[in-house]
Amino acid sequence: MCRAVRPVAARRLRSRAGFRQSEGPRYVSLPTEPRTPASAPDALDADVLIVGYGPVGQSLAALLGVAGHRVTVCERRLTRYETPRAGHFDHEIMRIFQSLGIADDVRRIAEPARLYEFLDPDGAVVSRLPREWTAPSGWDASYHFYQPELEDVLDSAVHKMSTVDVRFGAAVVDLRQKAGYVVATLADGSVVTARYAVGADGANSAVRALCDIGTEDLGFRGDWLVVDVRPRPGTPALDIPDTCQVLNPARPNHMGRVAQRYFRWEFMLVDGDDPRELVRPERVWELLEPWVGPQDAELIRQTVYEFRSIVADTFRRGSVLLAGDAAHVMPPFLGQGMSSGIRDAATLGWMFDLVLAGAAGPELLDLYTASRRPHVLDYIEESVRIGTVVCETDPVRAAQRREDLRSATELPAPFEPPIGAGFHDGDPLAGHLAVQPLLRTNDGKTERSDDVLGRGFTLFSLLDLDPVTRAAVADLEQAIGLRSIVVGEAGVPEEGAALSDWLKEAGVVAVLVRPDFYVFGTAQGLSAIPGLLGSLRASLSLV
Numbered sequence: 374m375c376r377a378v379r380p381v382a383a384r385r386l387r388s389r390a391g392f393r394q395s396e397g398p399r400y401v402s403l404p405t406e407p408r409t410p411a412s413a414p415d416a417l418d419a420d421v422l423i424v425g426y427g428p429v430g431q432s433l434a435a436l437l438g439v440a441g442h443r444v445t446v447c448e449r450r451l452t453r454y455e456t457p458r459a460g461h462f463d464h465e466i467m468r469i470f471q472s473l474g475i476a477d478d479v480r481r482i483a484e485p486a487r488l489y490e491f492l493d494p495d496g497a498v499v500s501r502l503p504r505e506w507t508a509p510s511g512w513d514a515s516y517h518f519y520q521p522e523l524e525d526v527l528d529s530a531v532h533k534m535s536t537v538d539v540r541f542g543a544a545v546v547d548l549r550q551k552a553g554y555v556v557a558t559l560a561d562g563s564v565v566t567a568r569y570a571v572g573a574d575g576a577n578s579a580v581r582a583l584c585d586i587g588t589e590d591l592g593f594r595g596d597w598l599v600v601d602v603r604p605r606p607g608t609p610a611l612d613i614p615d616t617c618q619v620l621n622p623a624r625p626n627h628m629g630r631v632a633q634r635y636f637r638w639e640f641m642l643v644d645g646d647d648p649r650e651l652v653r654p655e656r657v658w659e660l661l662e663p664w665v666g667p668q669d670a671e672l673i674r675q676t677v678y679e680f681r682s683i684v685a686d687t688f689r690r691g692s693v694l695l696a697g698d699a700a701h702v703m704p705p706f707l708g709q710g711m712s713s714g715i716r717d718a719a720t721l722g723w724m725f726d727l728v729l730a731g732a733a734g735p736e737l738l739d740l741y742t743a744s745r746r747p748h749v750l751d752y753i754e755e756s757v758r759i760g761t762v763v764c765e766t767d768p769v770r771a772a773q774r775r776e777d778l779r780s781a782t783e784l785p786a787p788f789e790p791p792i793g794a795g796f797h798d799g800d801p802l803a804g805h806l807a808v809q810p811l812l813r814t815n816d817g818k819t820e821r822s823d824d825v826l827g828r829g830f831t832l833f834s835l836l837d838l839d840p841v842t843r844a845a846v847a848d849l850e851q852a853i854g855l856r857s858i859v860v861g862e863a864g865v866p867e868e869g870a871a872l873s874d875w876l877k878e879a880g881v882v883a884v885l886v887r888p889d890f891y892v893f894g895t896a897q898g899l900s901a902i903p904g905l906l907g908s909l910r911a912s913l914s915l916v
């Protein structure tokens with residue numbers, strides 16, 4: 374169960390002013406005035422303070438809670454934020470949910486997203502991109518969901534963790550770094566101490582400001598009216614495409630399913646639009662008139678958002694890290710905003726596991742920015758590239774873009790770039806997402822490999838290991854809990870051949886997978902495995 378809010382000794386504040394720029398940086402990166410010795414982490418309120426309880430903060434809290442770390446979450450709102458924002462996640466995120474034991478609950482509220490289409494202004498299909506490829510994670514490629522329902526599922530998972538304490542109405546107004554820990558001051562004057570803090574507090578992150586972390590604006594800007602709609606009970610099913618972009622230069626728009634019972638429309642603001650006028654229900658119904666009317670559906674929300682493309686200069690400063698929108702913001706055209714944040718949580722999760730256990734030095738956390746930032750930049754750039762096509766308002770150029778899409782002869786490959794660092798250089802699969810195989814267990818069942826093996830670094834091999842390799846594996850099993858499994862003819866039978874085919878196609882016999890499901894490296898023969906494990910040891914700053 375979630376612990377009740379613990380009374381925190383109110384300490385005299387040196388500053389209640391928060392992050393007013395005129396007062397200079399609040400964030401002190403050099404260790405000063407240690408009050409709690411770094412060697413006494415139990416005296417701190419938490420191992421990790423998470424600021425913000427959206428899906429990224431929730432996912433990180435659950436990942437850390439599953440591993441038994443002590444977590445305090447501070448959310449400045451008084452309750453959860455009940456509006457839908459994100460509406461799509463992909464197979465990799467479902468695999469992360471699987472690791473939290475909530476995949477079945479998530480499947481109940483999410484539905485597979487099967488098609489992404491571009492339409493012309495009259496509604497005719499210009500281009501159709503099926504989303505039904507065999508995704509490596511062993512789940513459907515893409516899902517739609519209604520965000521408050523996903524947050525319910527994540528919140529229930531967090532509440533099962535006895536080491537996680539969630540506080541609402543807890544705005545962090547000051548954040549200081551000491552030797553080996555951080556001190557956060559809340560608006561009510563109370564203080565939370567933790568070894569690390571993570572700002573998962575959204576695009577206007579207080580933590581980012583308190584740490585004086587700058588941002589880079591990658592230049593995309595567009596105001597869009599976002600409208601969420603729920604059909605009234607008993608009305609005929611709405612005939613709305615799964616996800617589509619209407620390439621209409623007079624008013625670009627998006628529409629699609631959000632989940633079983635919700636639909637979303639987005640309309641770009643064009644010259645002369647007044648945002649206050651556009652959100653009036655009568656005006657919204659006028660815009661929705663070609664598809665749905667007030668007799669059939671109710672408006673859940675209508676709001677004008679500015680879509681932007683922004684990345685923080687670094688995702689780490691000392692003992693403070695950024696995740697989710699606090700670290701990066703992208704336009705929604707790829708549906709990757711929340712997924713990118715949950716990837717941050719998955720990477721931070723295993724890095725904290727190693728650092729908090731004392732297995733790796735704190736310098737491992739530098740790998741967080743190096744691994745995540747370039748990856749997120751790739752997603753931002755691709756989202757902007759699609760946005761440039763969607764948002765075209767010049768009729769001639771828009772016609773040309775539609776023609777380009779119409780005449781493309783090949784479907785684009787799924788956009789799944791490699792991470793930026795934290796893998797074995799020069800390796801064919803390193804940095805890419807790993808396959809999750811289905812295994813046939815002794816009792817005749819078929820199970821996903823993560824359910825059999827649990828979370829952690831994993832060596833999958835198609836050949837039985839020799840004594841030298843076994844010794845190298847045992848060494849890392851001791852240090853970081855590495856698991857190894859022989860799959861296929863020489864070991865645990867695979868249902869289908871996803872893993873075997875993937876490795877054979879790459880010309881390798883083994884793959885070493887990080888706990889966030891990215892490939893660390895591969896081995897072409899058994900004799901290469903000890904070297905690969907040595908490379909992992911070096912890259913993790915093991916102590």
Ligand SMILES: O=C(O)CCc1cccc(O)c1
Pocket residue numbers: 460461486615616627629639705706707708
């Ligand atoms: O990927 C999806 O299914 C939704 C992507 C998307 C595209 C355009 C606007 C938007 O809000 C989401």
